[in-house]
Amino acid sequence: MAITLNINGQDYSVDADPQMPLLWAIREKVGLTGTKFGCGIAQCGSCTVIVDGNAVRSCNTPVASAVGKAIRTIEGVSENNDHPVQLAWQEITVPQCGYCQSGQIMSAVALLEKNAEPSDSEIDKAMSGNICRCGTYPRIRAAIHRAAELSKA
Numbered sequence: 001m002a003i004t005l006n007i008n009g010q011d012y013s014v015d016a017d018p019q020m021p022l023l024w025a026i027r028e029k030v031g032l033t034g035t036k037f038g039c040g041i042a043q044c045g046s047c048t049v050i051v052d053g054n055a056v057r058s059c060n061t062p063v064a065s066a067v068g069k070a071i072r073t074i075e076g077v078s079e080n081n082d083h084p085v086q087l088a089w090q091e092i093t094v095p096q097c098g099y100c101q102s103g104q105i106m107s108a109v110a111l112l113e114k115n116a117e118p119s120d121s122e123i124d125k126a127m128s129g130n131i132c133r134c135g136t137y138p139r140i141r142a143a144i145h146r147a148a149e150l151s152k153a
Contacts, residue, residue, distance in 0.1 A: 008076030018064035034074035045130030096134035
């Protein structure tokens with residue numbers, strides 16, 4: 001079945017079952033591989049994308065539920081890796097292995113778009129569904145605060 005998805009401001013026609021997870025449509029049908037498969041049960045956050053301003057787990061989001069909505073992947077955050085979150089991530093040296101980072105960044109971007117100056121507890125709540133096996137949580141929190149500062153400049 002032909003389904004049209006708006007990803008990073010561009011329409012893509014994909015031949016997919018309406019129940020196919022959005023993750024696989026993004027990766028396999030469209031070819032944007034920055035969104036990662038982690039657990040497949042929406043528990044780790046590696047597959048996080050932004051749909052109509054909300055961070056969602058694409059591994060359990062059916063393609064049909066994303067039709068007509070604005071989907072943003074890590075590739076759509078910025079053209080030159082110069083979004084305040086990306087700059088802060090680099091400045092604070094957040095990633096170690098890096099596998100979860102696209103999902104972490106997408107959750108952070110969604111948070112800051114809704115709350116320009118989040119507290120530690122608001123950050124912890126917004127990021128609680130994103131697992132980092134390397135344990136860079138203190139750096140993630142610091143980078144989100146730094147991205148908030150960079151966004152004001």
